[in-house]
Amino acid sequence: MRLYIGLIHYPVxxxxxxxxxxxITNLDLHDLARLAxxxxxxxxxxxxxxxxQQKIAExxxxxxxxxxxxxxxxxxKEAIEIIDISQSLEESIEKIKDLEGERPLLIATDASxxxxxxxxxxxxxxxxxxxxxxFILFGTAWGLHKDIIDSxxxxxxxxxxxxxxxxxxxxxxxxxxxxxLAGR
Numbered sequence: 001m002r003l004y005i006g007l008i009h010y011p012v013x014x015x016x017x018x019x020x021x022x023x024i025t026n027l028d029l030h031d032l033a034r035l036a037x038x039x040x041x042x043x044x045x046x047x048x049x050x051x052x053q054q055k056i057a058e059x060x061x062x063x064x065x066x067x068x069x070x071x072x073x074x075x076x077k078e079a080i081e082i083i084d085i086s087q088s089l090e091e092s093i094e095k096i097k098d099l100e101g102e103r104p105l106l107i108a109t110d111a112s113x114x115x116x117x118x119x120x121x122x123x124x125x126x127x128x129x130x131x132x133x134x135f136i137l138f139g140t141a142w143g144l145h146k147d148i149i150d151s152x153x154x155x156x157x158x159x160x161x162x163x164x165x166x167x168x169x170x171x172x173x174x175x176x177x178x179x180x181l182a183g184r
Contacts, residue, residue: 001128003041003182004096004104004135007032007170008089009048011145022141024053029060031171032138033079039182042099043084045092045135057085089137089148096133104133108144108152109177111166117154121180124156128181136177138170 007028010021024046036044046057063069064080086092096104107124119127128134137148149155159168159176168176 001131002100002133003039004043004045004092004133005032005036005041005174005178006045006047006089006092006135006137007140008137008144008148009046009053009140010050011147012139013142013145015142017142019145020141021048021050021053024048024057026060028140028171029057029080029083030076032174033083034076035171035175035178036082037079039178041082041178043082043095045084045086045095047086047089047092049087054085054087057083061085089151093135096135100133102132104135105131106152107134107136108149108155109136109138109173110143110149110155111158111168111173112143117152118157119154120157121177124154125181127154136181138174138177140170 009024011019012022014020029046033044048054061080061083064073064076070077084092084095086095093103093106105128137144137152139145139148156177158166159173
């Protein structure tokens with residue numbers, strides 16, 4: 001099984017449950033690229049249709065892969081090199097199909113418990129082991145839009161802490177999820 005990760009900036013929700021495009025952050029790119037590399041992901045797709053946001057991501061990537069950052073921190077360079085900027089989820093899926101020869105298994109993440117096909121982590125591992133390629137989708141802002149969730153093959157159960165508070169950063173949630181699904 002080959003692993004791919006999607007960091008989706010559109011369509012996502014804001015705190016008022018409105019569809020938005022969220023901003024790319026330097027910290028998300030650095031941390032998620034390092035996380036993806038650590039857990040053996042082939043690519044981290046950063047997905048946004050906004051050209052100004054794509055340029056921000058490109059500038060960060062160039063600094064760490066070709067600029068001073070590439071010499072300053074080789075480990076960061078190795079992680080950042082797996083980032084791929086896409087305009088849409090569909091474009092990312094097509095890129096994976098070109099690499100793998102088939103559509104990847106799409107797994108959405110959702111803390112809201114709105115999804116129709118939510119599965120446990122252990123069941124997700126069983127399903128993932130049958131797939132050639134797996135694409136795990138993480139939403140920014142207040143989470144993935146319903147259309148993205150509905151397009152997935154299934155959604156993971158929400159992460160549950162020891163309190164009723166449930167609003168993890170995407171970096172934290174991704175770390176927990178990848179460790180549960182792809183850790184040793």
